[in-house]
Amino acid sequence: GQQVMxxxxxxxxxxxxxxxxxxNSSTTLSNIQWYxxxxxxxxxxxxxxxxxGEVKKQKRLTFxxxxxxxxxxxxxxxxxxxxxxxxxxxxxxxxxxxFGTGTRLKVLA
Amino acid sequence: xxxxxQSPRHEVTEMGQEVTLRCKPISGHDYLFWYRQTMMRxxxxxxxFNNNVPIDDSGMPEDRFSAKMPNASFSTLKIxxxxxxxxxxxxxxxxxxxxxxxxxxxxxxxxxxx
Numbered sequence: 675g676q677q678v679m680x681x682x683x684x685x686x687x688x689x690x691x692x693x694x695x696x697x698n699s700s701t702t703l704s705n706i707q708w709y710x711x712x713x714x715x716x717x718x719x720x721x722x723x724x725x726x727g728e729v730k731k732q733k734r735l736t737f738x739x740x741x742x743x744x745x746x747x748x749x750x751x752x753x754x755x756x757x758x759x760x761x762x763x764x765x766x767x768x769x770x771x772x773f774g775t776g777t778r779l780k781v782l783a
Numbered sequence: 784x785x786x787x788x789q790s791p792r793h794e795v796t797e798m799g800q801e802v803t804l805r806c807k808p809i810s811g812h813d814y815l816f817w818y819r820q821t822m823m824r825x826x827x828x829x830x831x832f833n834n835n836v837p838i839d840d841s842g843m844p845e846d847r848f849s850a851k852m853p854n855a856s857f858s859t860l861k862i863x864x865x866x867x868x869x870x871x872x873x874x875x876x877x878x879x880x881x882x883x884x885x886x887x888x889x890x891x892x893x894x895x896x897x
Contacts, residue, residue, distance in 0.1 A: 719885030773826040
């Protein structure tokens with residue numbers, strides 16, 4: 675079945691450094707969504723990418739959808755302590771989304 | 784809108800007991816999802832409803848788990864009998880259309896079965 679893998683599983687960065695997480699699907703995706711879950715919290719929807727090669731930005735966050743629509747990335751520029759959490763990508767299977775394994779980001783002040 | 788409301792926030796129960804988790808979706812959202820999150824298995828979809836009708840329950844672990852949605856504003860996930868391996872955070876999420884705009888998750892119920 676469809677699998678969505680993310681790397682790395684964990685990432686510790688110094689505050690101010692950049693961070694990137696990668697999402698890879700075993701199948702072509704019609705779209706991909708990204709979520710952030712703060713420690714002890716619940717996943718919060720960040721963005722959806724639909725088009726091949728699409729790039730979207732939200733302040734210091736840059737999201738990219740691969741040309742083949744099987745991979746995606748999230749890049750954070752100059753991390754801050756508020757960026758701490760786990761970032762998930764999710765790919766659709768009909769109307770349900772399969773969540774990736776997540777990348778847990780820790781930012782050291 | 785108050786968002787997706789789940790209760791209780793925490794539940795500790797003894798093995799063999801019945802557990803009922805509750806969810807109130809956002810008004811007007813036609814889709815409701817139940818997810819389970821553990822360190823080992825991540826976020827797993829258990830079941831989802833569309834217009835109160837169960838559409839896909841392929842993620843429900845076994846017959847001990849059941850879910851209902853008697854009306855558009857209420858859903859329950861029941862585990863009977865509960866086992867220690869059911870310990871997890873259970874999230875309910877709702878959506879107007881999952882393919883556009885994602886899900887809104889509730890705060891979750893942390894279940895501990897001892």
